[in-house]
Amino acid sequence: MSSLFDRYFDDSHRTLRTEVARFVAAEIAPYADRWEEDASFDVGLYRKAGAAGVLGPTFPTALGGGGGDVFHGIVAAEELLKGGSTGTVAGLGSLEIALPPILALGDDAQKQRFVPPVLRGEQIAALAITEPGTGSDVAGVRTRAARDGDSYVITGSKTFITSGVRADLVITLARTSEDPHGGLTFFVVERGMPGFTVSKALKKTGWWASDTAELSFDGVRVPLANRIGPEGSGFIALMQNFENERLMLAIQGHALAERALELARAYANEREAFGRKISKFQVIRHKLADMATRTASAKALTYAVAAEMKRGGSVVAEVAMAKNHAAEVAEFVCREAVQVYGGMGYMREAPVERLARDARLLAIGGGTTEIMREIISKTMG
DSSP, X not given: OGGGTGGGOOHHHHHHXXXXXXHHXXXXXXXXXXXXXXXXXXXXXXXXXXXXXXXXXXXXGGGTSOOOOHHHHHHHHHHHHTTSOHHHHHHHTTHHHXXXXXXXXXXXXXXXXXXXHHHXXXXXXXXXXXXXXXXXXXXXXOOEEEEETTEEEEEEEEEEEETTTTOSEEEEEEESSSOTTTTEEEEXXXXXOTTEEEEEEOOOSSOTTSOEEEEEEEEEEEEGGGEESSTTOHHHHHHHHHHHHHHHHHHXXXXXXXXXXXXXXXXXXXXXXXXXXXXXXXXHHHXXXXXXXXXXXXHHHHHHHHXXXXXXXXXXXXXXHHHHHHHHHHHHHHHHHXXXXXXGXXXXXSHHHHHHHHHGGGGTTXXXXXXXXXXXXXXXX
């Protein structure tokens, strides 16, 4: 099966895979279960990941990144997810959606000021888009930023913000005019700015080790130097960012499915029923075959979309397809893995139980399945 996908990778990708796998074995896998139960991972992991070159493999080398292509990002994500804690990966990976607006819109001074400390693991970055009354419809953003001399005053709230509890930098989308799309602007809100608070740490169905926050902006004064790009530039940058986020979620989908399939196969080869391994029963073999087929199809579509992104092609509809398909596959394969495990699969100590919970978010995050279908349908005429 692996040879089907080998053409996407060269020696630099394979070297990175080995390095990330080594990091995961030493710094994540031994602690994953405890971090999930504690609903938080060791904050020191950011610095360790930064020192190991795990953070930002696709970011420019001039800013401390790895300078790799989209498949270097895929390699890192796939290996990190093998560590057993999707929540930890989500927390470490929040910079992947938080920093791109700065890269796209920021000036050189802003890039040098905000990006390298995050890639070194010295600071944590989060992206704040979603609001209590506004999800996928970003044109409905109500958080406002009013110009006042050489600063802006931001008022509003955000919710479901990954890494929001511990973030040092919150890249925040706010409304600077009434234009639904042209009135949106990004700002970097920094920890400790008066009026900026974490309203609540949110508890989730899955991704337990990642912190997820509700944030409040009560007249937060943000200097002009923290405005990213000109007023009204936020929407286009956000749409570009969504493509990267959706690809990341598609990668998670096939990676979670692969892990669930691997665990189910191993369990079926160990578990006995009626005097033989359950892998000897046709119903189990066929179940595993269906799981493997769907996993390969999700991976193939995701890789094909990533390859087109690497070439600079437009993939608005295709990345939505990849995300939807990978989300469906992940839920199916993880659910079937639980079924292979039987009663043990419903126990918290079983890794497939966690995978089944974690997979559920993929159809929601980065734009719901329903929104993705709307995007796809619009390109069909």
